[in-house]
Amino acid sequence: MRTDRGGRSKTRALVTFLAVSVMSGALAAGLAVPFAGLAGVGSEKVVETVQTLPRELEIEPVAVRSRILAADGTVIATLYEQNRLPVPLSYISPIMRKAIVAIEDSRFYEHGALDLKGTLRAMLRNQTAGDVQQGGSSITQQYVKLSLVEKAKTAEERHRATAVTYERKLTELRYAIAVESQYSKDEILERYLNVVNFGDGAYGVQAAAQHYFRTTAKNLTLPQAALLAGLVKNPTGYDPTNSMARAKARRDVVIRRMLELKVISPHQANVALKTPVIDPDRVLKVPNGCASSKYPFYCEYVVSKLLQNPALGRTVKDREHYLKTGGLTVTTSLDRRIQKAAQASIDEHSKRTDSAVAAITVVEPGTGLVKAMVQSRPYGRGSFQTAYNYNVEKSYPGGFGGFQNGSTMKAFTVAAAISKGIPLDYRINSPQQINLSGKKFRTCTGWTRDPDYTPQNSTQGGNLTMVEAARYSTNTYFLQLSQRVGLCAIAKTAQALGMYNGQTLEPLDQVISMTLGVGYVTPLMLSNAYATFAARGKYCKPLLVTAVLDKSRRPIKTPGIECKQALKPEVADGVNRVLSAVMEPGGTGGRLNFGNWDLAGKTGTIQENKAVWYAGYAPNLAAAAVVADANLPYTNLMYRHTLDGRDISDPTGSGTAGPLWRTAMEGALDGMSLRRFVAPRPTTADGDRQEIPPIHGLNPDEAEDKLRQAGFDVVIADDRVRSPENEGTVAYTDPRAREGAPEGSLITVYLSDGD
Incomplete structure (x- = not known):
């Protein structure tokens, strides 16, 4: 009996539900499922469907487009899966609300989840016509x-959500009832629109x-609202950009329906019917993605940083989806004025058709904010275009990964030397060529040497101070200085200032020629490292994303300005003095000086002229410019390469990359307040010299022991020198004891040959 009662209960539930469904049109012919569709459906199957229907609709947030902004709030890119910008009902014009209700569900405010009267009318018209002429679904349905x-995440889920089956209609019916009990009519209309x-x-x-x-939902006129309301039935078929005639015919149906319902007056209808549908020239396409941005390379790098932020999702795929659907507002550090100045430099000194490429990054000292990022080859897949960003590391598909940086590395040797107390007037005899074959250089893990290394200068040599050697970029000076300072100290200094291999993302190699350029370095990396000198040793991680807000304007956690004191201020002041000499008359960057600014910088030319650099800074801004061959295998710039449409006959850091740096920095600094470098302390300029104990005439073991006890590192030179001292004893040291x-x-100890 219990089973019979249960069966009768199920049957009553089924009959009641199906009766309401049929009467409401949920299963009516011509609406979604023909009556005949139920003929082969067993009652148990229908009962099962009815009883397993969910009672509440879990509504997920709709996809909303996100925006990326420049520092001044200007939109530089829009990202979306669906171009949508939700607004409250109060921001939608009353005439738009009336138009959509008139054509889609004129009794919307009178019926519940189901419009019995409207559904029966639609059913009769459709049966008479023999096909679907009028829909019966309410706006709620x-x-x-x-x-x-919207909720569907897979193709199968999307199919189920649109399948022509009674199960889908029954599900919609149950959900519609739940929605009507959960939300007011105005709330449903707002969500629908x-x-x-x-x-x-x-x-x-x-x-x-x-x-x-090109208006807002709040300012829509009658003919505009009627057009949009008419589109809902068939967004593609009635799209005015596809067919103006079909769009007008459908719009006019809406206007006449509004007149029939007395929503508008005959005069309003007549005026609206005579109004042109749209002005094709005013149709506004919302660009989607970084490729459509005015700053595509900067934008893509920003997106790569966002995809690393776990606050946007558990996986990269989740973050990418949220970025395109979450209605985020991403503010960046891009300064459009500085970007314009940097772009003007690229435009003045290069052409997109050049075989060589040029790139510039500008960074703000003391914050790490990346103000500008430009390059000569534009974004795209066509001829003389590229999808590679030449300014950044290879941490995402578009990152090129840098170029060897040449003598711009000497700045880190200077910083390491000053940190060790070496004075700015420290002299080293620096001949035009030097034999370093087999010479030992200290690394962080031991020693390294090159069995055959005889480097030479491309500029002036002599018995030079550190300041003079930097002014002339004397290779043999800095190689000897790096031997005395140790490669480990240079590597640690560079690493503390954010330098690493832009291809592998690993630390820079500690090789004998490190001070002349090593690994692959990017303009972003180098400009930010030099910004540390300008900020008196305060290193800040490069920062492009300054804020992220969700669609409710609530902040989402994102890395902010992150700085540390990487160098003592007095050390950075010393570096600034040394690198300022580069831009004084006679220096390799002397022709790049301008205005009354305190400027410092360094040239860089890599082996065989495959890339040339100029990196420099004022207290306000730092920038790095590079000109390079970006095609594998890299070739010498002076052989069959052009810049600004002309053959590069003599590629140099100062003459080739330098003008790009100067023009960009001159424009970027224009209008900014004049600031000065802090002069180095006398103790920094004079260094922290300790007395070298006398060891002349001692045997090597005794000499080494004495020097180590005094706190020095020691290496015994392989080659013996002429000296009055006994053979095999100490002749002299470098540096000299005095x-x-x-x-x-x-301390390098030279032994006597006894002559």
Whole structure:
């Protein structure tokens, strides 16, 4: 009996539900499922469907387009899967609300989830016509269907949400009842107008108003509202950008329906019917993605940083989806004025058709904010275009990974030397060529040497101070200085200032020629490292994303300005003095000086002229410019390469990359407040020299022991020298005892040959 009662209960539930469903049109012919569709359906199957229907619709947020902004709030890119910008009902014009209700569900405010009268009328008309002439779904039911489609994450789920089956209709029916009990009519209408597809890629009424009319949902006129309301039935077929005639015919149906319902007057209808549908020239396409941005390379690098932020999702795929659907507002550090100045430099000194490429990055000292990023080859897949960003590391598909940086590395040798107490007037005899074959250089793990290394200068040599050697970029000076300072100290200094291999993302190699350029370095990396000198030793991680807000304007956690004191201020002041000499008359960067600014910098030319650099800074800004061959295998710039449409006959850091740096920096600094470098302390300029104990005439073991006890590192030179001292005893040291040396310095001991 219990089973019979249960069966009768199920039957009553089925009969009641199906009766309401049929009467409401949920299963009516011509609406979604023909009556005949139920003929082969068993009652148990229908009962099962009815009883397992969910009672509440879990509505997920609709996809909303995100925006990337420059520092001044200007939109530089829009990202979306659906071009949508939700607005509250109060921001939607009353005439738009009336138009959509008139054509889609004129009794919307009178019935519940189901419009019995409207459904029966639609059913009769459709049966008479023999096909679907009029829909019976209420706005609530339509909203449910759209929500289910939005919620679908797979093709199978999307199919289920749109399948022509009684199960789908029954599900929509149950959901519609739940929605009507959960939300007011105005809330449902608001949600519906923000989710519906209005054709040509515009989702929601606000995006549609902007797209077709360059207006807002709040300011839509009668003919505009009628057009949008008419699009809902067939967004593609009635799209005015596809067919103006079909769009007008459908719009006029809406206007006449509004007149029939007395929503508008005959005069309003007549005026609206005579109004042109759209002005094709005013249709506004909302660009999607970084490729459509005015700053595509900067934008893509920003996106790569966002995809590393776990606050946007558990996986990269989740973050990418959220970025395109979450309605985020991403503010960046891009300064459009500085970007314009940097771009003007690229335009003045290069052409997109050049075989060589040029790139410039500008960074703000003391914050790490990346103000500008430009390059000579534009974004694209065509001829003389590229998808590679030549300014950044290879941490994402578009990152090129840098170029060897040449003598710009000497700045880190200077910083390491000053940190060890070596004075700015420290002299080293620096001949035009030097034999370093087999010479030992200290690394962080031991020693390294090159069995055959005889480097030479491309500029002036002599018995030079550190300042003079930097001014002339004397290779043999800095190689000897790096031997005395140690490669480990240079590597640690560079690493503390954010330098690493832009291809492998590993630390720079500690090789004998490190001070002349090593690994692959990017303009972003180098400009930010030099910004540390300008900021008196304060290193800040490069920062492009300064804020992220969700669609409710709530902040999302994102890395902010992150700085540390990487160098003592007095050390950075010393570096600034040394690198300022580069830009004084007679220096390799002397022709790049301008205005009353305190400027410092360094040239860089890599072996065989495959890339040339100029990196420099004022207290306000730092920038690095590079000109290079970006095609594998890299070739010498002076052989069959052009810049600004002309053959590169003599590629140099100062003459080739330098003008790009100067023009960019001159424009970027224009209008900024004049600031000065802090002069180095006398103790920094004079160094911290310790007395070298006398060891002349001692045997090597005794000499080494004495020097190590005094706090020095020691290496015994392989070659013996002429000296009155006994053979095999100490002839002299480098540096000489009378000069002294900072504690921990490398003392090279030369033994006498006895002559």
